[in-house]
Amino acid sequence: MKADTKLFSPIKIRGVTIPNRIVVSPLCMYSANDGVATDWQFAHLSTFARGKTGLIFAEATAVEARGRITPRCLGIWTDEQAEALIPITSFIEQMGCVPGFQLAHAGRKAGTKTPWKGGTPLDEEDIKAGNGPWDIIGPSDLPVADGWVIPKAMDDKDIEDVVKAFSNAAKRAVKVGFKVIEIHSAHGYLLQSFLSPLANKRNDKYGGDIYGRMRFLLEVVDAIREVIPEDMPLFCRISAVDGFENGWEIGDSVILSKELGEHGVDVVDCSAGGISGAPLFRVNQSGQPMKTNMDRGPGFQVPYAEQIKKESGIKTMAVGVIVDPNQAEQILQDEKADLIAIGRELMYNPFWSLHAAQALKADPDFDMWPDQYKWGVNRRGKLADFKGVRDEIIDEKMVVSHLSEVYKQK
Ligand SMILES: Cc1cc2nc3c(=O)[nH]c(=O)nc-3n(C[C@H](O)[C@H](O)[C@H](O)COP(=O)(O)O)c2cc1C
Structure with missing residues (x-):
């Protein structure tokens, strides 16, 4: 007998129906050439489509060249870069899943080596190899950490240019078949660095109180909403908390989420952390997780999704160490979130969704599986x-x- 589950029930957001609540969380692959997707991106994302994951986000994609985290990150500032993504969107749709796209700018965390080479700023050797020097921008002239490049504090023209880059990128993403757009405003990258009082020390209209610090992100939201179809869902990934004293707090995220909703965002994707020196999941030299005041156990970010959903009334996506089908189902049953994003567990088992449907008895006759x-x-x-x-x-x-x-x- 087929069990009724929330995890395998569809959800309609604006004009798009996502066939189940499981989402591939954006995962940088560091495998593009000059921002152009390679066979790797196709192989990577099409596997999740064969695995019937409802919504499949491609990795953080830079809206301009200096917005890439590493020289091998994906970009969408040219038509060639956009067109290389067509086989991916087309295959995801053929499998009955929904292709999603995360628009990003790395800001003061741009211009680094890949994580498996340390994730630190590009050095002389990289520059000799043709990678860099990198043009680093941010809200203030504050580096991410000691030894990182001091960013240029963006002036009004820089801000205007980046807003335009986001809107051009969104237009391209729509043109090549993505059906959901997500703005990356988390993990210490450009947009989140404007939100956090730890990185934004400006005293013009883009700094100061929370309303000033939110302005840049809201301008980006407005610019994107203006160029994407009315019936296309718009997500925004945020770091619900910085995890450091005097940083961005959950109450700030509730205020932001209400504003995002009013500006046409449909879902807040609730991640956390990243404002400090290191990329997410960095461990120190003795292999210990970086010291923040954040616990990183199973479902550790779910309470943020729950609070934001309850207090701002917007739909939320929960993410972070959600690994078990019953855990995912319970989060939805308890109305703590509307969607479940999964990253590392899907890399470990790209058919997680199909296996979860078996475990929850939602697909006893393997009807979800591709015909092949x-x-x-x-x-x-x-x-x-x-x-x-x-x-x-x-x-x-x-x-x-x-x-x-x-x-x-x-
Ligand atoms: C290899 C790797 C790449 C990632 N790339 C991105 C990215 O491009 N954009 C993003 O918002 N988060 C990125 N993240 C964070 C994941 O999307 C996800 O939020 C995080 O891994 C927590 O979920 P999990 O416990 O299910 O892996 C990345 C994480 C990993 C491990």
């Missing part, structure tokens, strides 16, 4: 039923162990 796999996978399950215990099979591990018994008995 359905027939074979269904028979695989039946083969495991050699003792008539199919109904007792509660997860895939049992199928595997039954199958290995079948083979042993041969």
Whole structure:
């Protein structure tokens, strides 16, 4: 019997119906050439589409060249970059999933090595190899940390140019088939660095109190809303808290989320952290997580999604160490969020959604699977039923162990 679940119920936002509540959280792949997607991006994102993940976000994509985190990050400031994404959007749609696109600018965290090379600012060697020097901009002339490039504090013209870059990028993304746009205003990158009092020390209209610090992001939201179709959902990823004393707090996020809703954002994607020197998940030299006042256990950011949803009335997406189908289902049942974004667990198991549907008994006959796999996978399950215990099979591990018994008995 097919179980009714929230995780596998569709959600309609504006004109777009997402077939289930599972979302591929944007994941930088550091595999583009001059901002142009390679076969890697196709292989990476199309796997989640074969795995029937409802909404599939491509990685943070820079709206201008200096907005890339690393020289290998994806970009969308040229038509060539945009057109390289067409096979990806087309395949995701063929699989019945929704292609989403995250627009980003790394700001004062731009111009670094890839994480597996330390994630630190580009050095002389990189510059000799043709990567850099990088033009670093930010709200104030405050570097991310000691040893990082001091950014140029943006003037009004710089701000106007970046707003324009976001709106041009959104137009291109729509043109090549993305159906949901997300603005990346989290993790210490440009837009969030304007929000946080730890990075924004300006005393003009883009600084000062929370309303001044929100201005740049809201201008970007307005510019994007103006160029994307009325029926296209707009998401905004925020860092709900900085996780440092005197930083951005959850109450600020509630205020911001109300404003975002009024400016045409449909979903607030509730992440956290990143304003300090290191990229997300950086560990110190002894392998310990960076010291912030943030716990990073299972579902650690869900309370932010819950509070923002309850207090600002906007839809939220929960993210962060959501790994178990029952955990995901419970978050939705408890109305703590409307969507569940998953990052690392989907890299570990790109068919997480299909397996979660099995675990929750939402897809007992493998109907969710692509036709090309359905027939074979269904028979695989039946083969495991050699003792008539199919109904007792509660997860895939049992199928595997039954199958290995079948083979042993041969
Ligand atoms: C390899 C990697 C790349 C990431 N790239 C992005 C990105 O492009 N944009 C973004 O907003 N977050 C990025 N993140 C954060 C994830 O989207 C996600 O929020 C985070 O991994 C927490 O979710 P998880 O516990 O399910 O992995 C990245 C994380 C990882 C591990």
